[in-house]
Amino acid sequence: MSVSIARKKAGRQAGIYVAAAVLAVFVLGPVFWLVTTSLKPRSEVFSSPPRFLPSDITFANYADVLTTDTMLFFANSVIVCLGTTVMCLAFALLACFTLTRTGTRGRKPILVGVLVSQLLPQAVLLVPLYRAADTLGLLNSRFGLMVAFMTFTLPVAIWLLRGFLMGIPMELEEAARMDGLSEFGAYWRVIVPLAKPGVAAVGIYVFFMAWQDFMYSLVFLTDESKRTLPLGVLSLIGSHTIEWGQLMAVSALLLVPILLVFTFAQRYFIAGITAGAVKG
Structure with a gap:
């Protein structure tokens, strides 16, 4: 019985962590894209397929x-x-x-x-x-x-x-x-x-x-x-x-x-x- 309760508790905790990770991606994703776009050269802003990270970081x-x-x-x-x-x-x-x-x-x-x-x-x-x-x-x-x-x-x-x-x-x-x-x-x-x-x-x-x-x-x-x-x-x-x-x-x-x-x-x-x- 205790093993079953421990498994349920572990499952709930895992679900909470997964939900928190999804929420973090949802909230921080636009911020990440904003920062990386600001560091991209102009030629990479509309590159296809899009690049999540700039090939050459620039502060121009x-x-x-x-x-x-x-x-x-x-x-x-x-x-x-x-x-x-x-x-x-x-x-x-x-x-x-x-x-x-x-x-x-x-x-x-x-x-x-x-x-x-x-x-x-x-x-x-x-x-x-x-x-x-x-x-x-x-x-x-x-x-x-x-x-x-x-x-x-x-x-x-x-x-x-x-x-x-x-x-x-x-x-x-x-x-x-x-x-x-x-x-x-x-x-x-x-x-x-x-x-x-x-x-x-x-x-x-x-x-x-x-x-x-x-x-x-x-x-x-x-x-x-x-x-x-x-x-x-x-x-x-x-x-x-x-x-x-x-x-x-x-x-x-x-x-x-x-x-x-x-x-x-x-x-x-x-x-x-x-x-x-x-x-x-």
């Missing part, structure tokens, strides 16, 4: 796209995404103070409104946001784009941070207030530092969402000097030809910040997501 595509304009687009993306992340976390933490640490009435309707706002497609908000930004003089500015990004990142940040902060005992805050801190001071100096894994996880999420955006950047930015890196890809797509090697090289550059952020903040991200999954 990267040399062609690493121009002053590309570096400017890259810097714009970093500025906009970091600014969006900082502002979104600041407003989300302030909102969560009211929603988790005070007895303010109407908290449930506010949370329902935050959740319902995520049911609207982002494209639906483009026209009213564009008109509002035009009225406020925020069009064609990095700050205006940051504000636009917050319309779809802030509600998620509030919802996720609330679930994490609700799991921190109120006794800690009460002890801090007995030591002389104000209500908000106890929240900011005691509760928020304890929520560092959750804050980091939400910050990574906001950064990823802002970094990969194309639609809002295309609508809100018209000055070429203020374009983000995803918009810079457009210059490689012409009316009659597409520089696929260079396009893949720029796409590979888009992956670098995401990989770096996730590599250095992985433990905070996993800890925040795990804690947020069981608290609330």
Whole structure:
């Protein structure tokens, strides 16, 4: 009987490994093709039959796209995404103070409104946001784009941070207030530092969402000097030809910040997501 159970367990584990391998190929296959295409000479991009690995690795595509304009687009993306992340976390933490640490009435309707706002497609908000930004003089500015990004990142940040902060005992805050801190001071100096894994996880999420955006950047930015890196890809797509090697090289550059952020903040991200999954 024990042998049969061991065989069934081994079979389940083998099935899990096979499914994980298939999923990894499905997810990482396009990334592998992107990187290898960026390292191919132009003559091999459309070779038949296709070559999965370049016969001669070349960095000419990267040399062609690493121009002053590309570096400017890259810097714009970093500025906009970091600014969006900082502002979104600041407003989300302030909102969560009211929603988790005070007895303010109407908290449930506010949370329902935050959740319902995520049911609207982002494209639906483009026209009213564009008109509002035009009225406020925020069009064609990095700050205006940051504000636009917050319309779809802030509600998620509030919802996720609330679930994490609700799991921190109120006794800690009460002890801090007995030591002389104000209500908000106890929240900011005691509760928020304890929520560092959750804050980091939400910050990574906001950064990823802002970094990969194309639609809002295309609508809100018209000055070429203020374009983000995803918009810079457009210059490689012409009316009659597409520089696929260079396009893949720029796409590979888009992956670098995401990989770096996730590599250095992985433990905070996993800890925040795990804690947020069981608290609330």
